[in-house]
Amino acid sequence: MKVYMETMGCPKNFNDSQVAKGLIQEKGFQITDNIDECDVMILNTCGFINDAKKESISRTFELAEYKNDGKKLIMTGCLSERYSKDLFEEMPEVDCFLGVNEYDKLPDILEEIMKSHIRCDYVSGCAAKNLSRQPRLLEDNPYSATLKIAEGCDNRCAYCVIPYIRGPFRSKKMEDVIEEANWLAQKGCKELILIAQDVTVYGKDLYGEMVLPKLLRELCRIEGIEWIRLMYCYEDRITDELIEVMATEPKICHYIDIPIQHSSDNMLRAMNRRSTEESIRTTIDKLKKAIPDIHIRTTLITGFPGESEEDFDNLLDFVDEMRFARLGVFAYSQEENTPAGEMDNQIPEEIKLLRQDAIMRRQLDISLETNKEKVGMTLRVLVEERDLDGSYIGRTAFDAPEIDNSVIFASERDLKAGDFVNVLIQDAFDYDLTGMEV
DSSP states (O other): OOOEEEESSHHHHHHHHHHHHHHHTTTTTTEOGGGGGOOOOEEEOSSHHHHHHHHHHHHHHHHTTTOOTEEEEEEEEEEHHHHHHHHHOOOOSEEEOOOOOGGGGHHHHHHHHHHHHOOOOOOOOOSSSOOOOOOOOOOOSSSSSEEEOOEOOOOOOTTTOOOHHHOEEEBBBBHHHHHHHHHHHHOOEEEEEEEEEEEEGHHHHSEEEEEEEEHHHEEEEEEEEOOOEEOOOOOGGGOHHHHHHHOOOOOEEEEEEOOOBSSSSSHHHHOOOOOOHHHHHHHHHHHHHSSTTEEEEEEHHHHHHHTTHHHHHHHHHHHHOOOOOOEEEEEEOOOOOGGGGGOOOOOOHHHHHHHHHHHHHHHHHHHHHHHHHTEEETEEEEEEEEEESHHHHHHHETTTTTTTEEEEOOSOOOOTTOOOOOOOEEEEOSSSSEEEEE
């Protein structure tokens, strides 16, 4: 049996798909990239915000057009977990719905749906009680790979459905994380990207304390790993110990992703965030003092219920002052079954989008200025691909894949994805750098 799988959404979803493919392959199924020759199509969906939900549903209908000669379609991921009961009634094109905690059942489900004409819903609605290491099927040349260290979330931000979809926070045992990291290194991985719903609280449920600094020191000992990148870090849990490890371990990228969502204390309280404007300023100041070239990525929300002009002006001024090296903005998405979704003072969609655009226009100038500061520097770059014109495209340690800046450079050598090279930066643009290998 041949299985085709597509993934939508965040890096955590792509990690789940690698696990699903690994489980399928381990049981003797064949993974194919050719949708025409497969027996089963699997779509791993995103259900975090409205735009993502619409995109996932649209792609499901597109895949349904390929159904012929007994070919089956399975929907899995966050959208399936969240809405399987409704979707089962509304989307007869889908043969099976699978949740985010049932991937270990996938081989048996594949056998069952190919033998039966009965549609099925395997979404259990309950989170797995533990997180163990599972097989993964990696892409060819996995020079960069995510490493999921935890699942679920206990933070209960007022706008977020993740705790309802992914369940409570649970860490993967440290020995399992280290074993998987060693396996990735043996497969050729040079960049580890640590992911979870909340990376910074890692270990609290298993060991009674946050042990991310200890884990990082262990990961830094692994031969072959050259970059370690931290994503999804909560500001109030960035400890002095964590900063010290980041500052002293050369393999840890001088980059950290801290989604602060807002700067106004009014909004932070309404969002049920533990941070305050003062605590955010303090943490950023500590990071910059300990690691002068630190590149901080953040995400913000505009148009959260009750956001006043004063709150928004506070956010604009904060972005101006903090000068985040990397920044993304979401217009608030009203989600059912969340406290924010039930609030009365919803902001009109037009205002949400205008505020989102204002932040991004402000950030565009900051990004250009930040990039211009690198002109004349020689930076270490991880090669990712060769462009049609013969130039190469890569990333610095200050950039995460898919979401951050690129470096476009010339080289007289024949390079391949995963190579590290030194590039003299010659020019800067809004979100890219150009240069040549030296």
